[in-house]
Amino acid sequence: MHVRLEGIDMNFGEVAVLKQVSLSDRIDKLAIIGPSGGGKTTLLRIIGGLLVPSGGRLFLDEQEVDYAENKLPAYRAQLGYVFQQGGLFHHLSARKNIALPLQVVHGTSEEEALERAQELLNRFGLGSEGDKMPAQLSGGQQQRAAIARAIAASPKLVLLDEPTSALDPEYTNEVLDVINDLGETGIRFIIVTHEMGFARHACDKIAFLYDGMLLEYGSSSELFENPTSPELQRFLGKLLEWRI
Amino acid sequence: MNPLKNIFNLFLAPKNKSVPLFKGALNYLLVCVLIIVVFWASLSVLNITFSFGFVDLYGKRILDGFILTVQLSLVSLVISLLLGTLVAVGQRSRILPIRYLCDAYVKIIRGTPLIVQIYLFFYIIGTAWGIKNRFIAGVLILSIFEAAYIAEIIRGSFLSLDKTQLEAANSLGFTRRQTLRYVIFPQMIARTLPALTGQFANVIKDSSLLSIIAVIEMTQTMREISATTFQLFESYILLGALYLCLTLPITFVSHLFEKRFNYARKT
Ligand SMILES: Nc1ncnc2c1ncn2[C@@H]1O[C@H](COP(=O)(O)OP(=O)(O)OP(=O)(O)O)[C@@H](O)[C@H]1O
Ligand SMILES: [Mg+2]
Numbered sequence: 001m002h003v004r005l006e007g008i009d010m011n012f013g014e015v016a017v018l019k020q021v022s023l024s025d026r027i028d029k030l031a032i033i034g035p036s037g038g039g040k041t042t043l044l045r046i047i048g049g050l051l052v053p054s055g056g057r058l059f060l061d062e063q064e065v066d067y068a069e070n071k072l073p074a075y076r077a078q079l080g081y082v083f084q085q086g087g088l089f090h091h092l093s094a095r096k097n098i099a100l101p102l103q104v105v106h107g108t109s110e111e112e113a114l115e116r117a118q119e120l121l122n123r124f125g126l127g128s129e130g131d132k133m134p135a136q137l138s139g140g141q142q143q144r145a146a147i148a149r150a151i152a153a154s155p156k157l158v159l160l161d162e163p164t165s166a167l168d169p170e171y172t173n174e175v176l177d178v179i180n181d182l183g184e185t186g187i188r189f190i191i192v193t194h195e196m197g198f199a200r201h202a203c204d205k206i207a208f209l210y211d212g213m214l215l216e217y218g219s220s221s222e223l224f225e226n227p228t229s230p231e232l233q234r235f236l237g238k239l240l241e242w243r244i
Numbered sequence: 245m246n247p248l249k250n251i252f253n254l255f256l257a258p259k260n261k262s263v264p265l266f267k268g269a270l271n272y273l274l275v276c277v278l279i280i281v282v283f284w285a286s287l288s289v290l291n292i293t294f295s296f297g298f299v300d301l302y303g304k305r306i307l308d309g310f311i312l313t314v315q316l317s318l319v320s321l322v323i324s325l326l327l328g329t330l331v332a333v334g335q336r337s338r339i340l341p342i343r344y345l346c347d348a349y350v351k352i353i354r355g356t357p358l359i360v361q362i363y364l365f366f367y368i369i370g371t372a373w374g375i376k377n378r379f380i381a382g383v384l385i386l387s388i389f390e391a392a393y394i395a396e397i398i399r400g401s402f403l404s405l406d407k408t409q410l411e412a413a414n415s416l417g418f419t420r421r422q423t424l425r426y427v428i429f430p431q432m433i434a435r436t437l438p439a440l441t442g443q444f445a446n447v448i449k450d451s452s453l454l455s456i457i458a459v460i461e462m463t464q465t466m467r468e469i470s471a472t473t474f475q476l477f478e479s480y481i482l483l484g485a486l487y488l489c490l491t492l493p494i495t496f497v498s499h500l501f502e503k504r505f506n507y508a509r510k511t
Contacts, residue, residue: 048415050411050414050415072414073414073417073418073419074417075417076414076415076416076417077416077417078417079415081412081415081416083408083411083412083415085408086406086408086409087408087411087412087415088412089409089412089413089427090406090409090431090507091427091430091431091434091507100426101416101417101418104418104422104426105416105417105418105422133507135507149416
């Protein structure tokens with residue numbers, strides 16, 4: 001899918017959180033990396049239509065995104081979004097979490113929606129957990145269910161905001177595996193992540209966001225092997241510091 | 245394990261587990277006995293003996309009072325639920341006079357004793373606007389009073405809604421209306437129902453204060469009876485027991501709701 005950001009600005013009051021972020025590329029598997037507070041979540045929320053930018057324009061496949069309040073629900077419905085944690089509806093079972101949006105937003109019949117939900121649960125190794133409430137699932141299971149829900153309506157693009165950073169290390173890999181599988185089956189995604197191994201090996205493009213600016217952008221192999229900006233060099237260096 | 249410790253253990257709740265039935269019953273019984281003993285001891289110090297003979301004589305009136313209390317409470321509950329919901333919504337209104345009106349209403353009602361409101365409402369507003377019927381006046385006063393508390397319950401549960409839940413609904417393409425219907429509403433029901441049920445018990449108890457404007461509900465009935473029989477203690481013991489008959493089941497239901505809707509609990 002072609003994604004084009006044209007001078008995206010985001011200000012919260014006086015604070016400029018994103019400054020003239022521009023990018024135009026075919027995107028299949030993009031990782032957004034960068035230090036905390038750099039604006040990664042903010043950018044992802046803008047792309048996902050959850051936040052209206054203060055300035056700039058966004059095009060998906062050359063179609064401009066209209067941020068008018070009444071146009072946004074339909075836009076968001078074409079995308080999938082996975083939150084860091086707690087994105088599943090607390091009051092619904094895992095199965096209903098997946099089925100409800102299909103019924104309500106996409107007009108699928110209840111029977112069909114439940115069937116589709118079960119299919120996805122099976123696919124993500126949650127076949128027998130469908131009746132459990134989110135609080136009864138492990139963190140890793142919750143995130144897998146959230147991913148299942150995000151892709152249930154065959155979105156054009158899936159956005160994931162640090163889907164593993166709230167998880168115990170033992171659950172991180174199972175979730176990363178699932179995301180990697182998405183890529184393999186041709187589902188396009190943008191992931192904000194601190195898992196550099198995943199960014200490097202499972203994603204084809206990397207965007208490095210630093211202090212609200214898109215400092216570097218390129219293919220993952222290139223960026224990790226030859227970081228040009230001192231900021232990225234330092235950022236990657238820091239990450240290596242504590243490596244076993 | 246030594247036997248002393250074994251006995252001691254009978255009175256301890258197990259860690260991270262629910263209390264077994266036998267242990268629970270035993271300890272509950274113990275508490276009941278304790279209460280009765282204290283009560284009885286106090287009575288014997290005062291040298292009082294009971295006779296509940298008046299119940300036969302005044303049974304019909306007591307029953308009438310009981311029924312009126314139930315009626316008062318039920319009607320007030322319905323009205324105060326409606327009013328409380330409106331006020332809770334009004335407190336979030338973008339129209340400032342409405343917002344501040346609702347806010348002031350809640351603050352004034354919650355900040356003053358019911359007894360003051362009953363007098364002021366009945367003798368000033370009630371007289372001025374010609375509300376003569378004591379039942380209607382009573383229901384209105386009680387509804388207005390309880391609605392302020394209900395508004396607070398609803399407001400509190402709205403504030404405690406998790407922002408990520410709303411954001412998740414947005415991200416899935418829900419419209420505002422769909423979010424309200426499929427996410428906010430069910431989650432708020434789950435949060436408010438136990439507290440609202442509990443509030444019903446308060447309505448019942450608070451209705452007793454309407455006796456001061458001579459609404460012949462349960463308390464007023466008992467006051468009248470004790471004034472003629474001079475059996476003050478018996479009357480009030482019976483009165484307390486009757487209120488418990490109403491409130492205990494409600495408390496029980498409230499706890500049931502709490503369990504039923506506690507979807508955050510692990511199995
Ligand atoms: N709603 C908001 N109001 C005010 N400031 C905000 C808001 N959302 C984000 N910010 C600020 O914008 C900056 C960027 O935040 P953002 O969450 O996008 O960073 P991030 O790169 O995702 O960081 P992290 O890795 O910690 O998640 C931060 O300084 C944050 O305090
Ligand atoms: Mg973030």
